[in-house]
Amino acid sequence: MTPNMQETNLSTKHDAKVVPFGMEVAGAWAWRVAIILVVGAMLVWIMGNISILIIPVMVAALLSALLTPFVKLLDKLGLPHGINVAIAEVGLIVVVVGGLFLVGRQLVAGFAELSQQAITGLIKIQEWLQSGPLSLSNDQMTDYLNEALDAVQGNSTLILSKALGVGSSFGHFSAGLLLTLFILIFFLLEGERIWEFCVRFFPRRAQPAVDGAGRRSWHSLGNYVRIQVLVAAVDAVGIGAGAAIIQVPLALPLGVLVFVGSFIPVVGALVTGAVAVLLALVANGWVNALIMLGIVLAVQQLESHLLQPFVMGRAVSLHPVAVILAVAAGSSVAGILGALFAVPLLAVANAFIRYVAGRDWRNDPALPDIYGLPRAIPDGGEPDEESASEGAPPAR
Numbered sequence: 001m002t003p004n005m006q007e008t009n010l011s012t013k014h015d016a017k018v019v020p021f022g023m024e025v026a027g028a029w030a031w032r033v034a035i036i037l038v039v040g041a042m043l044v045w046i047m048g049n050i051s052i053l054i055i056p057v058m059v060a061a062l063l064s065a066l067l068t069p070f071v072k073l074l075d076k077l078g079l080p081h082g083i084n085v086a087i088a089e090v091g092l093i094v095v096v097v098g099g100l101f102l103v104g105r106q107l108v109a110g111f112a113e114l115s116q117q118a119i120t121g122l123i124k125i126q127e128w129l130q131s132g133p134l135s136l137s138n139d140q141m142t143d144y145l146n147e148a149l150d151a152v153q154g155n156s157t158l159i160l161s162k163a164l165g166v167g168s169s170f171g172h173f174s175a176g177l178l179l180t181l182f183i184l185i186f187f188l189l190e191g192e193r194i195w196e197f198c199v200r201f202f203p204r205r206a207q208p209a210v211d212g213a214g215r216r217s218w219h220s221l222g223n224y225v226r227i228q229v230l231v232a233a234v235d236a237v238g239i240g241a242g243a244a245i246i247q248v249p250l251a252l253p254l255g256v257l258v259f260v261g262s263f264i265p266v267v268g269a270l271v272t273g274a275v276a277v278l279l280a281l282v283a284n285g286w287v288n289a290l291i292m293l294g295i296v297l298a299v300q301q302l303e304s305h306l307l308q309p310f311v312m313g314r315a316v317s318l319h320p321v322a323v324i325l326a327v328a329a330g331s332s333v334a335g336i337l338g339a340l341f342a343v344p345l346l347a348v349a350n351a352f353i354r355y356v357a358g359r360d361w362r363n364d365p366a367l368p369d370i371y372g373l374p375r376a377i378p379d380g381g382e383p384d385e386e387s388a389s390e391g392a393p394p395a396r
Contacts, residue, residue, distance in 0.1 A: 044333060051337075052172060056179040058341055063180070064187035065222040066229065067092065071188055085188040089181065103253045172224050208371045212361035213352045220351035223315035224344050231307050232262035235269065235299055239276055242295035246288055248280045264327075264339045316347040317354075 019027075047054050067088045074084035186194065195214060203211045242257025254276055261268030273296040281289035323343055330342025334362070355361075361367060 027212050056176045058185035059180045062225055063184050066225045103256045134139045208361045209259050212367050213355040214366045216355045217348040219350040220347050227315045232259045235262045238299035246291050249283050
């Protein structure tokens with residue numbers, strides 16, 4: 001090839017590359033990210049349409065991660081595995097139903113007193129509206145009240161449809177609860193076999209990575225559930241005990257409400273704290289409400305500056321900013337349920353990605369021996385020939 005021909009070919013190649021290199025990289029990233037977003041949106045849409053199936057499975061997974069250590073402890077005592085699972089699930093039902101019964105009794109016992117205090121609070125508000133900066137007369141307040149009643153009567157059809165929607169939601173809740181308990185039995189009874197069955201859907205070469213990442217994610221999920229129970233208990237005891245000390249009525253139901261609300265990060269603490277302050281305001285006045293506000297803020301500061309960063313952060317390796325963003329994204333996509341499941345899903349995804357990116361399955365002692373992967377070499381030991389083989393895992 002002559003020098004002139006070489007120069008012509010180089011010039012042609014240079015002219016053909018009219019798109020800058022940075023734009024090529026940006027374009028390559030753009031279409032891949034676009035596909036990921038489209039697939040993610042499709043998954044969210046599909047999950048939204050089958051939420052009556054997805055939500056029970058997710059709740060059962062959380063409960064299974066919570067109860068699995070208890071079942072393993074019973075297994076060590078020599079009892080049959082099926083009986084241990086039954087003991088764990090029946091115990092969970094007894095604890096939940098017993099707690100609801102105790103809270104219901106407290107609500108019935110304190111409702112009469114609280115209703116009288118609420119009426120007294122409304123009278124005080126009426127007096128403040130008359131003598132305060134608004135200076136409303138009785139006729140004006142009567143007119144406003146009549147307008148409100150007319151608005152309610154005018155929207156009676158909408159209110160009735162909402163009430164029917166609540167009844168339908170209760171039916172869905174009951175069906176989902178039964179489905180959750182049914183799925184929980186099999187998660188506790190045959191969780192290992194169910195996971196092995198799911199792993200077989202992946203290519204044989206990818207099975208060790210998927211299996212190990214799933215097990216690591218399950219461990220992270222269990223840590224999250226147990227630590228979240230601890231955090232919720234600290235919030236409930238702190239706020240409930242504080243309410244009892246300053247004689248706020250219904251302190252025990254308030255503590256239970258705080259315990260349940262604490263499973264929704266950030267949002268639950270704000271809502272339950274506001275309920276506690278409002279209850280103190282209606283029952284005992286402004287001074288008591290300010291004291292209750294101080295107690296709520298102190299407990300939340302303890303959670304946010306000690307429990308969340310040190311205990312929760314070490315358990316699931318999530319930064320507080322990531323937690324807040326996950327809750328905001330989950331609540332915007334799926335409301336309260338999205339806020340509830342956002343953090344555990346993020347913890348599972350974080351553990352899964354870290355495991356795969358670090359190629360940790362190569363020396364993971366938690367993986368079954370069927371893959372023939374090398375194991376970590378003990379101090380002073382020598383790797384045996386079988387464990388050092390890197391062949392493809394046998395079909396299971």
